[in-house]
Structures are given as structure tokens and as C-alpha cells.
Amino acid sequence: MITKDTTFDIKHCENSAIDQVDFNNIAFGKVFSDHVFIMDYADGEWKKGSIEPFGPMTMSPASMVLHYGQAIFEGMKATLDTHGTPMLFRPEQNAKRLNFSARRLGMPEFPEQLFVDALKTLVDLDKKWIPPQQGSALYLRPFMYADEAFIGMRAATRYKFIIMASPSNPIYNKRIRLYAETNYIRAAHGGTGEAKAAGNYAAAILPTEDAKARGYDQVLWLDAQHFKTIQEVGTMNIFFKIGGKIITPNLDGSILAGITRMSVIELLRHKGYEVIERSITIDEIIEASNKGTLEEAFGTGTAVGIAMIQDIGYKDTTIHVSDESPVGQMVLDTLNGVRAGVVPDELNWMIKVKS
Numbered sequence: 001m002i003t004k005d006t007t008f009d010i011k012h013c014e015n016s017a018i019d020q021v022d023f024n025n026i027a028f029g030k031v032f033s034d035h036v037f038i039m040d041y042a043d044g045e046w047k048k049g050s051i052e053p054f055g056p057m058t059m060s061p062a063s064m065v066l067h068y069g070q071a072i073f074e075g076m077k078a079t080l081d082t083h084g085t086p087m088l089f090r091p092e093q094n095a096k097r098l099n100f101s102a103r104r105l106g107m108p109e110f111p112e113q114l115f116v117d118a119l120k121t122l123v124d125l126d127k128k129w130i131p132p133q134q135g136s137a138l139y140l141r142p143f144m145y146a147d148e149a150f151i152g153m154r155a156a157t158r159y160k161f162i163i164m165a166s167p168s169n170p171i172y173n174k175r176i177r178l179y180a181e182t183n184y185i186r187a188a189h190g191g192t193g194e195a196k197a198a199g200n201y202a203a204a205i206l207p208t209e210d211a212k213a214r215g216y217d218q219v220l221w222l223d224a225q226h227f228k229t230i231q232e233v234g235t236m237n238i239f240f241k242i243g244g245k246i247i248t249p250n251l252d253g254s255i256l257a258g259i260t261r262m263s264v265i266e267l268l269r270h271k272g273y274e275v276i277e278r279s280i281t282i283d284e285i286i287e288a289s290n291k292g293t294l295e296e297a298f299g300t301g302t303a304v305g306i307a308m309i310q311d312i313g314y315k316d317t318t319i320h321v322s323d324e325s326p327v328g329q330m331v332l333d334t335l336n337g338v339r340a341g342v343v344p345d346e347l348n349w350m351i352k353v354k355s
């Protein structure tokens, strides 16, 4: 069935795959909801968007994204409140960040209101795919890539913007171990580290696999010049509690400005904690650990939520961080609670999919 509204054409899938999903046991990133949102850019403008059944797409072997890597993405979550109402967490922030990434990669910006409207339309259509348990969510993946068939190094003239949705359970139910990388870097000043560019992740795959082979969960990225200043972790930003103060690396142009990071800073300040955004080195963490002032550390990101850090491997040593993370746990419970509508949304983060 095809329905047309003024904004998007909607082609409904014939057979929903929802019955094949066990919401208590979802492998992250492997299961996709029934529909995707698709919008094309050509002739200098975004065309009319449509919602279509999820399925394979055709692409020219000369599609520019395959050769020059103009690809950016976002990650966000839809949840249900206690009344079963679908909600989105700060989608306008993802719209802004997508456009920041687009500018850095020489891609066209996507209209921010349209971004939010497309998300709402897709989530409303696939709302049965939102897992009801607190901590679980329908993960949303908006992305944009160059889709012009052309071999040659320049900005493409044709792009696709797509949103797909994937139900997810929490990723880490354990404390994690980080490996502070001193051979490879994620980002340097003037590079693309501040953009959510697919190429950043490609460059991180080998070091991440190496870290996993050594028994760690994620890479702790250090600065490109001296391998000292802490940037971020895998797909998360990082927070430390040292001597009663919360410290997180400042956004220096090489760090992805996490929306969870921004929300955690706002939440902690709202609760009366002192949060300092400043440059922090691995040496300072070692010193705090030796002095006994390193109280806890946690990573923050949409897919992972809040991941409590147990220890950090650095060169030949292991820095034991902590076995408990009371502040991290409070933040995790608050964020999950706000998303599930059981904790008051005092900072006005949530928006209803249908108002």
C-alpha cells in the first residue's frame, strides 16, 4: 500500500518481520525494523522523501562514496514512556551535528526540521519495534553519502540521506577495560575527528581489534602529537572523577561532541556537581591513581549509554580505576529513567514522536 502525505510518500512493507524478534535477546546492529526513510539530493536540492520497506538497494560501482568516502552518520534512540508513547532524545542536536559533519566533508546540509520530521514519521510507523524494557531502545541511524557515479576527486553532486532503525538491548552489562593506544591515532587537529565521518571509524578498526585481542574492550585515544592528552574512547566520550571533581576532555576540535556528553555535563551540574572541561593527560590519571584520588571513570555514548571503566592498560602497566562507579551509575539510571518516563525530564530533553 502506498500512502502520500504532503511531506513524504510512504510505501508500507507487506510482511512485518516483528514476530521474529525476541526483545529480551537482541544482537546489537543485526536486526532492522520494517521501514527506512530515503531522500535524494540532486540538482542542488533535496527531493521529496519517502519511506520504503527495508531491503537491499542498488548502487553504481562508480558511486563516489565507495572511492572517496564522503559518508557521515548519526546515532540516536527512540524509547517508550510509561504510557507507551514513543519519545526521542534531543533529536535536534543530532540534526545540528549531522550538518556540522556535512560541512566538514563538503556535503550538502540537511534541513534540520525535516530531519526531525522524518525521524518522527519513521518511528511512528515502526513504533512496535521499540523495545519496552528500560535501558533498551530503538536505535536510529540517520546517514548520508555521496551517490554520484563518477571517478574523480571532488565533492559529489548527488547524495542519499537515509534513516534506518534497529532495536537494541544494553551493550555492556559489565565494567569495561580500555587500552590507551600509543601507536595509532584517531584524530589530529585540522582532521575530521570532530565530524561523525565513516572514515574515522574505518581508521579505528585495526587498533580496536588489536586492543580486543589483548583482552580490552575499547581503545582510549590519545593526542596525535605526544600520545599524552586523552581524547575519547571507542565510540564514547570519557569522564573521570578525581578528588571529588568531575573532569572531561574539552572539545578541542579533535573530539566528537557527544550528545550524551553534553547531557551528562548538564545533568551533573544540575545536580550540583562541579564539572570541569579541560585537557587531561594519561600522566595525570596515573598520578591520581598512585595518590588514591582517582575515584571513577565512565564512557558516555548513545549506543553504549554509560559504560563504567574498570581499568586502563597503558604501555606495560595497568591503571586500576575502580570497582564501583556511583556517579556513573546515577547518570546511567537517570538517563535511562528519563528516556523511559519514570524519572522527571527536568532538563526538557525528550520530545514526543506524535504531539
Ligand SMILES: Cc1ncc(COP(=O)(O)O)c(C=O)c1O
Pocket: 075, 232, 233, 234, 235, 236, 237, 256, 257, 258, 259, 260, 261, 300, 301, 302, 303
Ligand atoms: C567517536 C565517538 N565519540 C563519542 C560518541 C558519543 O556521542 P553521542 O553521545 O552523541 O552518542 C560517539 C557516538 O556517537 C562516537 O562515535
